[in-house]
Amino acid sequence: MKDIEVLIIGGGPAGLCAASAAASMGAKVLICERNQDLGGQLMIQTGKFFGNKHAGMRGFQIGAELLQEIAAYPQIEVWTGATVLGIYEDGVVTCLYQGEHQKIKPAKIIIATGASENFLSFPGNDLPGVYAAGAAETLVHAGVKPAERVLMVGAGNIGLTVSYQLKQSGVDVAAVIEVMPQIGGYLVHASKLQRCGIPIKTSMTIAEAYGNGKVEGAKIVKLDENRQVIPGSEEDIVCDAICLSVGLSPLAELCWLAGCKMACIRELGGCVPLVDQTMETTVSGVYAAGDVSGLEEATTAMLEGRLAGISAAAALGYKVDQAAEMQEACRRELKTLRSGPMSEKIRHGLEKMAAKRGAVVC
Amino acid sequence: MRIEEHPILKFDRGKKITFYYNGEKIEGYENETVAEALHAAGIRRLGYSPELHRPRGLFCAIGNCSSCFMTVNGEPNVRVCVLKCAEGMQVEEQQSKGVVKI
Ligand SMILES: Cc1cc2nc3c(=O)[nH]c(=O)nc-3n(C[C@H](O)[C@H](O)[C@H](O)COP(=O)(O)OP(=O)(O)OC[C@H]3O[C@@H](n4cnc5c(N)ncnc54)[C@H](O)[C@@H]3O)c2cc1C
Numbered sequence: 001m002k003d004i005e006v007l008i009i010g011g012g013p014a015g016l017c018a019a020s021a022a023a024s025m026g027a028k029v030l031i032c033e034r035n036q037d038l039g040g041q042l043m044i045q046t047g048k049f050f051g052n053k054h055a056g057m058r059g060f061q062i063g064a065e066l067l068q069e070i071a072a073y074p075q076i077e078v079w080t081g082a083t084v085l086g087i088y089e090d091g092v093v094t095c096l097y098q099g100e101h102q103k104i105k106p107a108k109i110i111i112a113t114g115a116s117e118n119f120l121s122f123p124g125n126d127l128p129g130v131y132a133a134g135a136a137e138t139l140v141h142a143g144v145k146p147a148e149r150v151l152m153v154g155a156g157n158i159g160l161t162v163s164y165q166l167k168q169s170g171v172d173v174a175a176v177i178e179v180m181p182q183i184g185g186y187l188v189h190a191s192k193l194q195r196c197g198i199p200i201k202t203s204m205t206i207a208e209a210y211g212n213g214k215v216e217g218a219k220i221v222k223l224d225e226n227r228q229v230i231p232g233s234e235e236d237i238v239c240d241a242i243c244l245s246v247g248l249s250p251l252a253e254l255c256w257l258a259g260c261k262m263a264c265i266r267e268l269g270g271c272v273p274l275v276d277q278t279m280e281t282t283v284s285g286v287y288a289a290g291d292v293s294g295l296e297e298a299t300t301a302m303l304e305g306r307l308a309g310i311s312a313a314a315a316l317g318y319k320v321d322q323a324a325e326m327q328e329a330c331r332r333e334l335k336t337l338r339s340g341p342m343s344e345k346i347r348h349g350l351e352k353m354a355a356k357r358g359a360v361v362c
Numbered sequence: 363m364r365i366e367e368h369p370i371l372k373f374d375r376g377k378k379i380t381f382y383y384n385g386e387k388i389e390g391y392e393n394e395t396v397a398e399a400l401h402a403a404g405i406r407r408l409g410y411s412p413e414l415h416r417p418r419g420l421f422c423a424i425g426n427c428s429s430c431f432m433t434v435n436g437e438p439n440v441r442v443c444v445l446k447c448a449e450g451m452q453v454e455e456q457q458s459k460g461v462v463k464i
């Protein structure tokens with residue numbers, strides 16, 4: 001059994017910021033990350049960030065900075081290739097690491113497991129070559145060309161930015177299709193694509209993927225205002241990959257296992273643990289931060305992680321006198337980031353969370 | 363196919379590695395996952411679904427969905443999208459649920 005003060009599950013931007021915040025206050029931290037590399041979804045992003053202190057930096061550059069920060073703290077231990085499997089009633093956490101079933105007894109737990117990309121049902125959706133948009137981005141980041149020509153399904157921010165990345169990597173993007181009558185993502189991203197000559201087709205969806213053993217093309221159809229297929233509107237798209245960017249769902253299984261009170265809040269992406277303004281769930285000593293407690297962006301995930309790290313360390317007795325002010329600073333920054341018109345959905349979701357929790361959330 | 367030039371990214375692939383796919387020699391790099399190296403070699407089909415035997419490729423590439431299960435050095439159900447290439451590794455397409463040897 002391994003004893004540790006703060007266990008962080010998931011080494012994405014939220015988990016890394018939680019780790020450095022807790023360590024900076026003096027706590028001993030263990031990060032368990034199931035992938036071989038730390039950094040989560042941030043490492044595959046080549047687009048420039050807007051917003052706070054990271055404005056102008058690219059996602060993977062911010063990730064590299066976080067990794068340096070982590071490496072500077074001797075009291076942070078990192079296990080990679082370590083999948084956390086369970087959280088038990090007596091507070092024991094089990095983890096598959098180096099081929100062994102390890103037991104960990106943490107004083108505080110921060111769940112920062114992120115989210116997974118959604119699938120979509122249509123005939124042929126299981127053909128090799130149907131990828132989550134993030135998977136195509138992961139291949140590009142490793143220097144592997146995901147396809148020669150792709151169809152992107154979904155024109156939210158992820159669909160738009162991944163399409164641009166694919167184009168930059170020499171992949172032809174046949175079209176971006178969107179089921180809604182309007183583009184979901186930021187217009188800056190959409191106009192970049194339009195400048196490259198990539199058509200964005202709204203009120204369209206995928207009817208079928210076809211191919212012999214792998215994707216060779218797709219049929220797309222136009223929808224009317226009631227989202228019914230318009231007869232005769234079918235178009236054939238020749239492509240060797242289809243990328244789905246149709247939303248994400250919080251990876252909250254461990255929160256369920258820990259016994260956290262959960263709620264399905266559409267605006268936050270699905271079932272999420274109810275957290276308070278210190279990021280603590282309804283289970284004392286268990287915190288949740290980042291996409292797992294509500295789908296948002298890397299910038300907010302980092303701040304939530306930081307807030308959770310400060311809260312956990314303070315609850316252990318570290319720098320209690322400074323904690324309140326540090327927490328407040330995080331909350332102020334979060335509020336600023338969430339103040340724009342594009343964050344209306346998130347604000348709404350957080351209000352719902354507060355009402356369900358019966359407490360203030362940040 | 364690998365991307366050689368990219369306007370923003372630089373690729374640190376590490377050392378060249380040889381491993382085997384259904385007995386066939388494949389070249390990969392130490393910083394690539396098995397799924398990435400196979401993809402670069404033009405191999406997208408990683409196995410078959412256990413019941414209907416439909417071809418399967420990767421989907422999420424972050425170790426979350428189980429779409430990329432292969433048999434690696436005799437061990438079934440390995441997620442090759444999060445497994446780095448290693449010298450001499452034997453990876454095989456999986457046809458069934460596989461049997462775990464204990
Ligand atoms: C394709 C794509 C493009 C995006 N582009 C942008 C963008 O341009 N700008 C932006 O601001 N945001 C973007 N986002 C959103 C942003 O990446 C996320 O909001 C952010 O990464 C969330 O951080 P996180 O730490 O909560 O989760 P993640 O980054 O998902 O990290 C979670 C980590 O937890 C690990 N994990 C999960 N389960 C376990 C377990 N059981 N045991 C151990 N480890 C586990 C995972 O392997 C992962 O490393 C994008 C997201 C995607 C999918």
Ligand code: FES
Nearest residue numbers: 423426427428443
């Ligand atoms: S592709 Fe999803 S687990 Fe490997």
